[in-house]
Amino acid sequence: MYAIPHLETKAEVLNVLEQIKLTQNKQAIDWVNDKSKKWVLAGISRAFTLMPIKTWNFIRFDTNISESAYENVNRDGISLSLLGAIYSYIIQTYNVPKTYKNKSSLKRMENSEKRLQKRKSNTTKKTNRMTKKQKTTILNIDNSYDSRNALEESNLPNGQQQKIILEFEKERNKILKERLSLKKELLELGEN
Structure with a gap:
């Protein structure tokens, strides 16, 4: 599940989703059904996205920002949403990642x-x-x-x-x- 954003081909992503379905875990199957939509897969895997690889590598790998970044890039062709841009700016300038701890020098x-x-x-x-x-x-x-x-x-x-x-x-x-x-x-x- 956590490997999906890092997989490079569509076949690998679909194979992982099928393996998750085979676990017979109801919550996992519901998650796969939710994420199997074309536009959601494009938001969580770079294999399905039309987003430039440079932009994809720039965003954080939690699903909310990945999905919103995919939507914004494909809608207007320009980088991230305002919220995504603010997050990335804060991380780059102040080195405060999502743990909210200041890790600057x-x-x-x-x-x-x-x-x-x-x-x-x-x-x-x-x-x-x-x-x-x-x-x-x-x-x-x-x-x-x-x-x-x-x-x-x-x-x-x-x-x-x-x-x-x-x-x-x-x-x-x-x-x-x-x-x-x-x-x-x-x-x-x-x-x-």
Whole structure:
């Protein structure tokens, strides 16, 4: 059924119509009976039309515009009806086909920018969350924390475990040094 506008010979079109009739589907048979009229076939198949091929290829392939374009071309010999001409002009200039979505290069670039900004905003949110988590884990380190036991329970490879252990121990040592220096200052203040 959908191949009819693209078939090139009358025999092919009639063969497809006969195959549709053989399906014994009442709606399909009614459709074939409706479209079997000479003037309707000329509107839906370029094999039956007297329209120039260039004009036929220019129109959209839904039956309403095809049939009206055929009628107008054969009646006055000039291109399309006003409605058909408006449709084709809109499609050519603004690239808005029958889906009614704007697919012009400008709109595609605009949508691309929106997606890029959305991606950037999502990545910044993720990094902020990760930074906050790291700060809280560093501040919660105390003397009784044994980083080796915690990491041995996880299933990280040895190289990664060693790097993480070293980072934790460095942070723990910094915190211990700060506490030690604070205690020394308190002792000195207490003696004076």
